[in-house]
Structure formats: structure tokens, C-alpha cells
Amino acid sequence: MKIETKIILGTAMFFAILLMVGWVVIKEESRMAEFTTQFEGRSLERGATVFESNCSTCHGRQGQGSGRAPALNNPRLFNGERLAEMKWAGGLFDYIENAIAAGRPNSGAYWPEAMPTWGQTYGGPLRPDQIQDLTRFVMNWESSALDEANPPTVNQDFILPGIREEGDLQIMASGAPVGTAVTFGDLPAGDPARGETLYTSNELGCSSCHLGGVVAPNTVGTAERAAQRVASDPALAGYTLEQYLVESILQPNIYIVPNEGSAVYSAGGISIMQQNYSDRIDAQDLADLVAYLLGQ
Amino acid sequence: MSVLPFPSFLDDIKEKGARRAITDLVDETVTRVTAGLNVRDIREVLRGDAPSRRPNPRLTPHADAFWMHMRPSYYHASVTGVYPTLRLGWLTTYFFVVEIITGMFLMVFYTPSPLSAYENMLNLLSNVPFGQLIRDLHRLGAEGMVMMVFLHMLRTFVTGSYKKPRQFTWATGVILLLTTLILSFSGYLLPWDQLAFWAVTIGTSMAEAAPPEIVGTNVNLLLRGAPDIGAGGLLRFYLLHVFALPLITIIFIGVHYYKVILHGHSLPPGEDEVGTDTAKRVPLDRRTYFLPDVLTNEVLWIGAVTFLLIVLTVWFYHAPLESHADPQVTPLHTTAPWYFLWLQAMLKLGDKVFFGLVIPGLLFLFLLVYPYIDVGKSRRYAHRRLGLSLSMLAVAGFVVLSWMGSPEYGVETSGDQEVAQALAPMEGVGPLRSVPFEQLVPGVYSTAAMDDADVAAALTARFESEGRAMDRFTVSPVPADAPRLLGLMEQFDHLFDVWGANMPNAWGQLMIRDWQPGLRRVEIYIEWDRPQIDEQGEIIRDAEGNIQVVLDADGNPERENSGKAIYISAESGYFGGGH
Structure with missing residues (x-):
């Protein structure tokens, strides 16, 4: 081949390359869009598979819910009611993703079982991309959940945490916080049943730490241990059991149960217990809680 | 001033x-x-x-x-044509340069962490202009480079160019072959998909087998950064891939090129007197100067090959990307990259240490020192019948071993799993997903009753008598407006001819259901007579070789079944634009 021919051919080749790159430039925008659509479709498929093996036992294969977990193919999830109820400020995708990844560790207080944490970030088994696949799958119920002509089966609706049934629990009925300067003599008669409801409610959350004694002293045996301490500890001389319990709820730092082995209840003289119950309950709530605890 | x-x-x-x-x-x-x-x-x-x-x-x-x-x-005019070099060495360098350039672009969009690597790939494909093109070029260039190195070595062997004085040039070439293979293989892990994870898990498990145990364990720990591949292993492979190996390769390319200049390109075997090498004594009338002839030629080749590469990556070739790496899920047929299939075959032959390490190690050493062993003076084909025949045998052996390395050979799997895998593979598309979404008409279709309503009714009646839920088992013929679904069912039926040797009276069915808006669930169900199994786990056959089946109390064959469900979205685009 003559050198001139080679030069012409080579030049033609480079122009051909430019043409090809130009072709890619023209198609690139739509190619990227198409890939995104396809990716979301396949993400949905993977999400469906993960849902079937991990979520369908409680939430129902078609998202209809069961006695163990609420329906997800549920108008209330998509029409904004649930988000408003939960005071969630973000979008629905974030809400669902967050609920799956972090779980609802406290929901065992008002469901037979707590919603587990699924995301690896929170110690669960699923990778972040699997959580997103699942979220896409749940989000895909939107049109069928909101289809008014053909509404989905909802076997079980969401529960607002803390309230088992309408009217069952009303914290701070009187509207006045009890404050810290209270003695047992000021309190009305307590109702242990309502006390238990309060104790296990999500609003106060006592049972999240005390039930089973994992984080804080065990609920079971409270009265017995309180009696022993009041009788034996000179710091508690002259206390009644009720007074001891009232003080423990409202001002946890005054008397702190000593740390035992791996159980750490305080650090530097500050109890790990929440310090603001005096602002969150009224005299009746306090009396009910004490009445419940005296029976434990 | x-x-x-x-x-x-x-x-x-x-x-x-x-x-x-x-x-x-x-x-x-x-x-x-x-x-x-x-x-x-x-x-x-x-x-x-x-x-x-x-x-x-x-x-x-x-x-x-x-x-x-x-x-x-300047070059000897006899070596500037396509023969004898076939431009293979030049092409290898070309691909290496392509890899460096495209690799630098890919590095911009990549973080070597299991948390982000796969997402980086998706971002590259969905959000980075030219992202797919560059990734495809990089992957295709890698395959090209491996192929060119192989062929270049083969050509050098065939023309006897490794002989004195070019023994050392050959040795550096063998080292370059090794670095090229490891470069390509180390790049495998970086997308952090299933293909990456499992191919590299297999590859590094060979290192673990190195005796004695203390060496194997520690080499494995050094490579993977932990007992199993994870964040540490990914980072190590990344650094090997983008830094250590390219550096070694560049150094050896330098040595290789230097030796080529020092000794000149070997002439075609017939042109030199036996035992002489006149590559550097080029008569004036036989000189082709680099400027302008060879350079022009090379620029033309760059243009032509680059054009070809871009055409291939735009229309024909896309770098595979499987689903996210998952240590819990082993894909059914995990294979090494094609250039390591021969090694995978060796592992099937027996002892991991002997066949996986000792033999390949010796083979590498043998290749490295081969020019110092074969000291025959003549480069002419007619004088090297034994060597050339053996090399062709070696190539044939390589091909056969590569085939043996594939799942086709020596992998025991159950027929029902293979059928389901053939229809809807765990990775990739497969015939089931290729059926257009609108032709996946909800219903139950059986290979036993594809176009016969009577058989379908009989089958439904049987399910009914067995007390199975009706909505699941109302079998119907494939609708006339779903030809692709019918084709799929025919393929399903045919798969039992291929894999059904141990599954007497096997048939399969597809159950397609609407699941969500734009999402259907397809369940593959396979049923067959249960064969009698002896104590060794072998199927019992009668004198004519027929499989003996287990009978129930009424004397009817007991049926065995298996199934698998997948979901298909209308937007996945497996059909048409999908890849």
C-alpha cells in the first residue's frame, strides 16, 4: 500500500471514530435514562424476592397484613395519613427505607413481635442496596393501594404506637405536669392496670429498658428490692416504698442502684434513665405507675 | 545590543x-x-x-x-508486512495503552469499598456520559490484550524467534504474559458483583492451598486481607490492579522493547542462513525507516483498531455486570475467566496443590527457561517438526482443558435444577425473562398440555383430586397471541430431553400471576417419577437400563417435584434494549 493511501485511510478512520463518538453523544442521554428505568425494574424484582423470603410471613405475601404486622398495600401508607400520624417530615421513600433498615425496636410493646432491624448498618442481615430494592417494591403498591374503585384487602391496619385501642390510654389527663417537688401524700389513689398500660406504652417507654432487666433494673421484683433497700440503706432512712419509687421516677439521680458486673446504670453520678418524667406525667399517671410497680 | x-x-x-x-x-x-x-x-x-x-x-x-x-x-523490509509478526506484539501494547487511558477515566468514578463499588458501577452506567462506553472499552481491551499476548507468544514460538540471541526477550515476554493475566484477573473483582466475587474467591482459594499450611494461610491473608474476601481484599486487588501490576508491566515492557531494538525483529525463518541472525545487518536497499513508513502504518492501525473497538462496544459488546456480590449466595455455575478455565479444569482432575499449583508453576518455569533448553540452531519450520507438533498439541490441550473447565464437564447437578437454571438463570437474562412482558399472560401452562385443552382439563382434574388450590392449578393452553410464550414452553419441554435422563415422565409448568402493578410472579414447577435409589445414592435400573421408580400403595409411581419463582417487571427491558 502506498504511503499516501495509508495517510488517506488513516485520516478517514479518525473521522469515522469522531462520527462514532458523535453517535454516542446523541444517544447517551436516552441510554442513561433507559438504564435507570431498567435498573429500577430489576430492583423491583429483587425487592419482590427479598420481600417474599423475609417480610411476607408477617406483612402478607400481597402486603395485606396479618395479626403480626400491618398491611403495606394500604391506602393510609400512601395518602399521607401515616406520615402525618408519625410526624415524619421527610418523603415516603425515606420513611419506608428507614423503617426497614432501622426496624422498630420498640414495637414489641404494641405488636406480638417487634419489627426487626433489617439493615446491615443497624446490625441486620440486608445490605443497603437490598433495603432500597425492598423499598422500591413496597413503593410499587402505590397505585393499587390508592385505587378507590378496587381497594386492596387490608387485614390489619397500622397502630399508632402507645395506644392499643382508641381511648385506652391518655397520658397527662389533667394537663398539669407533676413536677419534681411531690410527695406521695399529694397523690390520688393509683390504678395498677392503667399503670401497666402506661409502663409498657411507647410514650413513656419504661418497659423498653426495664422489662427483662437488660438495660435497667428488672421490672419483676421491683417492690421486693425497693423494700430491701429502704430497710437497709442508711441514705434511705425514713423513706416509704412509695416515696422511694416516686423519687426514682422523677429524680433518678438522688438514689442510683449500684452498677453490677456488666450492668451499668450510671456514669459519674448521673443515672442513664431519662430525667424528664416530671414534665411528662401528671399526678394520676404517677400514682398509677407506683401502684403497678408495687405489685411487681 | x-x-x-x-x-x-x-x-x-x-x-x-x-x-x-x-x-x-x-x-x-x-x-x-x-x-x-x-x-x-x-x-x-x-x-x-x-x-x-x-x-x-x-x-x-x-x-x-x-x-x-x-x-x-529502521526495520528490515521483510518484517514490516503482516507476516511474520502479524502485528501481535504491537497490538498488545496498543491494548495496554487503551487500558491505561480508559482505566484513568474509570478511576475517577470509583471508590474501592464494598459499600460503594457496585453503586459506582450503576452510577457509571446510569449517570456518567460515556460511562458505559469507557467501561466497555476497558473490559473489551482487557480481553483483547490477553488474547494478543497469547497469540503473540504462539507466533514467537512458531517462527522460532525465541532462539538465540532473543532468549531473554522471550523470558521477559513470559513475565508479561503472567502480569497481563493477573492484571486482567485483578480487575475482575473491582465491580463487586457476583461474577467478581466468586471468580476471585475461587482464584485466591488456590493461593490458600499452597503448602505448607502456614504459607498458604498467610499468602491468602495477604491477598484477601482477611480469611474471606471483603473490604480488605477489594482494596488490595484495587491497588494491585491500578498501581503495582501496571508498574511491573511497564517496567517489563521497557525491557522487552529495549531487547527488541537491541536484537532487531527476527527475520522470517527462511531468510536467514541456519545458525545466523542478520536482523541487525540490514542492507541499505532493504531498510524501511520508522519515519515516515512505519509510523504512518502504526497511526493507520491505531485508527482502524480504535474504530473497530468503538463499533464493537457501541453495538455488540457490553461488559457484564451481575447482581451485587453476596457471600451467602453461590451462583449455580461459577466459572473462572476464559483464560483461566484450563486451570479450573486442572482442579477438577484431582489434588488442588498438585494440579492447581505445582503443575501450573512448573509450566510457567518451563516456558520461562524454554529458550535455554531448546538450543537447536535452526529456526526453519522443516527442522523443528517435533517442537512445532508439540506446541500444536499444547494448544489443542489448552482448548480441551478450557472446555473441561466449563460447567459442561464433570459437574454433577440435578436435572430439575438445570432445567430451571436454563429457563431463568440466577445471573443474566435467559429465555424466560426474554419473553415480552405482555406475552407473559397470567395463567398456568404445562409442557404436558401446551395446545390440548383436554389434557389440560385432565391435569386440572388431577390437581383438584389431590386437593390442591384451584387458582394455582387451572391449566390452560398457551393463548394464541403469545407466540413467544409458546416458544418458551416448547423450549421448556425440550429441556427435559437434555437434562431429564434421570427424571422419568417429567413435565414442567409455568404459573404466571399478576403480583403488583407492572410486576408479575412466574413460578417454574417441575414434576417427575421418583427413581429408586440404592445405598450408594445411585439410581437403580433394570437389565434394559430403564429407571426403577418408587411406587405408592396403589401401585402408581410416586411423584417428586421442585420449583423456583422469579419476578419480572414490565420495565426491566430484558426483551429488546436490555443487556
Whole structure:
């Protein structure tokens, strides 16, 4: 081949390359869009598979819910009611993703079982991309959940945490916080049943730490241990059991149960217990809680 | 006068006039940049004229400039054609340069962490203009480079170019073969998909097998950064891939090129007297100068091959990307990359240490020192019948071993799993997903009753009598407006001819259901007579080789079944634009 021919051919080749790159430039925008659509479709498929093996036992294969977990193919999830109820400020995708990844560790207080944490970030088994696949799958119920002509089966609706049934629990009925300067003599008669409801409610959350004694002293045996301490500890001389319990709820730092082995209840003289119950309950709530605890 | 110790440009203008001064300045600058060629020389090169001054200015850059000194100033006319080099060594270098350039772009969009690597791939494909093109080019270039290195070595062997004085050139080439293979393989892990994870898990498990145990365990720990591949392993492979291996490769390419200049390209075997090497004693009339002939030729090749690569990546080839790496899920048929299939076959033959490490190690050593063993003087084909025959046998062995390395050979799996895998593979598309979404008409279709309503009714009646839920088992013929679904069912039926040897009276069914808006669930269900199994787990056959089946109390064969469900979204685009 003559050198001139080679030069012409080579030049033609480079122009051909430019043409090809130009072709890619023209198609690139739509190619990227198409890939995104396809990716979301396949993400949905993977999400469906993960849902079937991990979520369908409680939430129902078609998202209809069961006695163990609420329906997800549920108008209330998509029409904004649930988000408003939960005071969630973000979008629905974030809400669902967050609920799956972090779980609802406290929901065992008002469901037979707590919603587990699924995301690896929170110690669960699923990778972040699997959580997103699942979220896409749940989000895909939107049109069928909101289809008014053909509404989905909802076997079980969401529960607002803390309230088992309408009217069952009303914290701070009187509207006045009890404050810290209270003695047992000021309190009305307590109702242990309502006390238990309060104790296990999500609003106060006592049972999240005390039930089973994992984080804080065990609920079971409270009265017995309180009696022993009041009788034996000179710091508690002259206390009644009720007074001891009232003080423990409202001002946890005054008397702190000593740390035992791996159980750490305080650090530097500050109890790990929440310090603001005096602002969150009224005299009746306090009396009910004490009445419940005296029976434990 | 100028304050400088030499005449300034203004002095030049005063002395020679503006026009002359400028042309002189340009000429001098060009001569410096090109390390020896002035404007006139370049014009002569481009026009294909003979050099007009002596000594030949076209040789100066080869002596004075770094890049040009790596190329011979002239070639023997006998080696500038397609034969005998077939341009294979040049092509290998070309692909290496393509890899470096495309690799640098990919690095911009990549973080070597299991948390982000796969997401980086998706971002590259969905959000980065030219992202897919660059990734495809990088992957195709890698395959090309491996292929070219193999072929280049084969060509060198066939033409006897490894013989004295080029033994060491061959040895550096063998090292380059090794670095190329490891470069390509180390890049495998980086997308952090299932293909990456499992291919590299298999590959590094060979290192773990190295005896004694303390060596194997520690080599494995060094490579993977932990007992299993994870964040540490990914980072290590990344650093190997983008830093250590390219560096070693570049160094050895330098040595290799230097040796090529030192000894010249070997002439076609027939041209030299036996035992002589005249590659460096090129008669004046047989010289082809690098400038302009060889360079022009190479630029043409760059244009042509690059064009071909881009055409391939735009229309025909896309780098695979499987689902996210998952240590819990082993894909059904995990294979090494094609150039390591022979090694996978060796592992099937027996002991991991002997077949996986000792033999390949010896093979590598043998290749490395081969020129020092085969000291026969003649490079002519007719004088090297034994060597050439053995090399062709080795190539045939490589092909056969590669086939044996594939799942086709020596992998025991159950037929029902294979059928389900063939229809809807765990990774990739497969025939089921290729059926257009609208032709996946919800219903139950059986290979036993594809177009026969009576058989379908009988089957439904049987399910009913067995007390199975009706909505699941109302079998119907494939609708007429779903030809692709019918084709799929025919393929399903045919798969039992391929895999159903141990599954008497097997048939399968597909159950397609609407699941969510735009999402359908397809369940593959397979049923067959349960064969009798002896104590060794072998199927019992009668004298004629027929499988003995387990019978129930009524004397009817007991049926065994298995199933698998997948979901298909209308938007996945497996059909048509999908890849």
C-alpha cells in the first residue's frame, strides 16, 4: 500500500471514530435514562424476592397484613395519613427505607413481635442496596393501594404506637405536669392496670429498658428490692416504698442502684434513665405507675 | 545590543529582517521539540520524499528523544508486512495503552469499598456520559490484550524467534504474559458483583492451598486481607490492579522493547542462513525507516483498531455486570475467566496443590527457561517438526482443558435444577425473562398440555383430586397471541430431553400471576417419577437400563417435584434494549 493511501485511510478512520463518538453523544442521554428505568425494574424484582423470603410471613405475601404486622398495600401508607400520624417530615421513600433498615425496636410493646432491624448498618442481615430494592417494591403498591374503585384487602391496619385501642390510654389527663417537688401524700389513689398500660406504652417507654432487666433494673421484683433497700440503706432512712419509687421516677439521680458486673446504670453520678418524667406525667399517671410497680 | 550573553530575537530581526528571523525561530523550536527534525525535514517525511540532507535527520530523534529511542530507527523490509509478526506484539501494547487511558477515566468514578463499588458501577452506567462506553472499552481491551499476548507468544514460538540471541526477550515476554493475566484477573473483582466475587474467591482459594499450611494461610491473608474476601481484599486487588501490576508491566515492557531494538525483529525463518541472525545487518536497499513508513502504518492501525473497538462496544459488546456480590449466595455455575478455565479444569482432575499449583508453576518455569533448553540452531519450520507438533498439541490441550473447565464437564447437578437454571438463570437474562412482558399472560401452562385443552382439563382434574388450590392449578393452553410464550414452553419441554435422563415422565409448568402493578410472579414447577435409589445414592435400573421408580400403595409411581419463582417487571427491558 502506498504511503499516501495509508495517510488517506488513516485520516478517514479518525473521522469515522469522531462520527462514532458523535453517535454516542446523541444517544447517551436516552441510554442513561433507559438504564435507570431498567435498573429500577430489576430492583423491583429483587425487592419482590427479598420481600417474599423475609417480610411476607408477617406483612402478607400481597402486603395485606396479618395479626403480626400491618398491611403495606394500604391506602393510609400512601395518602399521607401515616406520615402525618408519625410526624415524619421527610418523603415516603425515606420513611419506608428507614423503617426497614432501622426496624422498630420498640414495637414489641404494641405488636406480638417487634419489627426487626433489617439493615446491615443497624446490625441486620440486608445490605443497603437490598433495603432500597425492598423499598422500591413496597413503593410499587402505590397505585393499587390508592385505587378507590378496587381497594386492596387490608387485614390489619397500622397502630399508632402507645395506644392499643382508641381511648385506652391518655397520658397527662389533667394537663398539669407533676413536677419534681411531690410527695406521695399529694397523690390520688393509683390504678395498677392503667399503670401497666402506661409502663409498657411507647410514650413513656419504661418497659423498653426495664422489662427483662437488660438495660435497667428488672421490672419483676421491683417492690421486693425497693423494700430491701429502704430497710437497709442508711441514705434511705425514713423513706416509704412509695416515696422511694416516686423519687426514682422523677429524680433518678438522688438514689442510683449500684452498677453490677456488666450492668451499668450510671456514669459519674448521673443515672442513664431519662430525667424528664416530671414534665411528662401528671399526678394520676404517677400514682398509677407506683401502684403497678408495687405489685411487681 | 542585547544584555543577554547571546543575540536576542530583536537582534535577529535587526540583522536578518522580521520574516527570516521568525522562520528561523520556528525552525529552531520545531527542531528542539522533535529532537532533530526541522520544518523542512518534517515536510519531506509527510510527502514521502527522501531526506534532503546528510546525515539523515530522521535518525536523530531515535538517538536523542526518549519515546523515539524505544523504537528502531529502521526495520528490515521483510518484517514490516503482516507476516511474520502479524502485528501481535504491537497490538498488545496498543491494548495496554487503551487500558491505561480508559482505566484513568474509570478511576475517577470509583471508590474501592464494598459499600460503594457496585453503586459506582450503576452510577457509571446510569449517570456518567460515556460511562458505559469507557467501561466497555476497558473490559473489551482487557480481553483483547490477553488474547494478543497469547497469540503473540504462539507466533514467537512458531517462527522460532525465541532462539538465540532473543532468549531473554522471550523470558521477559513470559513475565508479561503472567502480569497481563493477573492484571486482567485483578480487575475482575473491582465491580463487586457476583461474577467478581466468586471468580476471585475461587482464584485466591488456590493461593490458600499452597503448602505448607502456614504459607498458604498467610499468602491468602495477604491477598484477601482477611480469611474471606471483603473490604480488605477489594482494596488490595484495587491497588494491585491500578498501581503495582501496571508498574511491573511497564517496567517489563521497557525491557522487552529495549531487547527488541537491541536484537532487531527476527527475520522470517527462511531468510536467514541456519545458525545466523542478520536482523541487525540490514542492507541499505532493504531498510524501511520508522519515519515516515512505519509510523504512518502504526497511526493507520491505531485508527482502524480504535474504530473497530468503538463499533464493537457501541453495538455488540457490553461488559457484564451481575447482581451485587453476596457471600451467602453461590451462583449455580461459577466459572473462572476464559483464560483461566484450563486451570479450573486442572482442579477438577484431582489434588488442588498438585494440579492447581505445582503443575501450573512448573509450566510457567518451563516456558520461562524454554529458550535455554531448546538450543537447536535452526529456526526453519522443516527442522523443528517435533517442537512445532508439540506446541500444536499444547494448544489443542489448552482448548480441551478450557472446555473441561466449563460447567459442561464433570459437574454433577440435578436435572430439575438445570432445567430451571436454563429457563431463568440466577445471573443474566435467559429465555424466560426474554419473553415480552405482555406475552407473559397470567395463567398456568404445562409442557404436558401446551395446545390440548383436554389434557389440560385432565391435569386440572388431577390437581383438584389431590386437593390442591384451584387458582394455582387451572391449566390452560398457551393463548394464541403469545407466540413467544409458546416458544418458551416448547423450549421448556425440550429441556427435559437434555437434562431429564434421570427424571422419568417429567413435565414442567409455568404459573404466571399478576403480583403488583407492572410486576408479575412466574413460578417454574417441575414434576417427575421418583427413581429408586440404592445405598450408594445411585439410581437403580433394570437389565434394559430403564429407571426403577418408587411406587405408592396403589401401585402408581410416586411423584417428586421442585420449583423456583422469579419476578419480572414490565420495565426491566430484558426483551429488546436490555443487556
